[in-house]
Amino acid sequence: MxxxxxxxxxxxxxxxxxxxxxxxxxxxxxxxxxxxxxxxxxxxxxxxxxxxxxxxxxxYQKPLLPVLNPEHIDQALALLQAAKRPLIYIGLGTRGAREDIMALAKQLKAPILSSAPAKGIVPDDFELYMGSAGRVASKPGVEMLQQADTIITFGTDMPFQGHFIQDDTTYIQVDIDGTKFGRRHHVDLAILADAKQTIKALLEKGRELPETDWYRVALANKKKLLITWPLKMLSSKLM
Incomplete structure (x- = not known):
């Protein structure tokens, strides 16, 4: 359970x-x-x-965090900035990084999905947050996960990645546990580092990207989700 x-x-x-x-x-x-x-x-x-x-x-003593490799930040930014349909997927490792996550999403013009346990790290009403994906998911969230051409994950070991992510999707995985790299999906770039530090580094070194059709679709999906989701919850209670 x-x-x-x-x-x-x-x-x-x-x-x-x-x-x-x-x-x-x-x-x-x-x-x-x-x-x-x-x-x-x-x-x-x-x-x-x-x-x-x-x-x-x-x-118990908190272990020292891995030292972030600056070259990995450059490589990740190159992949994300070249992407046509980038997506950010967050897990529990991003707790405490709410503002930076939202700022990075706006900078990259990328929608955000979260694991179910990480729901709440980003506010539900944030314009680029599509909810969680997996067993508990929104329809737009699942669709955008399937359509993304580049995905960066932070601090999560999503068990359903193989079911929703395309084989040819460029995949960047950020985690402090190196044993998790490649467990769920092939990895194009593995970054052994703290998720919060990596998000901040990407944000500081990155640049504002122009709006794309992908970004506008994400905004439209979110607006629709904010309207339809409460109605579905209400109708389920009345039945």
């Missing part, structure tokens, strides 16, 4: 497991900056366990 939104999802099977599982959940939540879910069956609440466990999660 929680697999799509949790970075750690475990069910405690015995009362003795509980402190160990909770400790690991805290550790994973800190390390991956995400939601950790621990399911505790109600029958375990009446069982006694020894109060001898010492938590190790309290000693």
């Amino acid at each position: 929680f697999e799509d939104v949790a970075i750690y999802n475990r069910t405690v099977m015995t009362a003795e497991q509980l402190p160990y599982v909770v400790d690991e959940a805290i550790r994973q939540a800190y390390a991956h900056k995400g939601v950790a879910v621990v399911t505790i069956p109600k029958d375990l609440g009446w069982q006694d366990i020894e109060d001898t466990y010492v938590s190790t999660a309290v000693h």
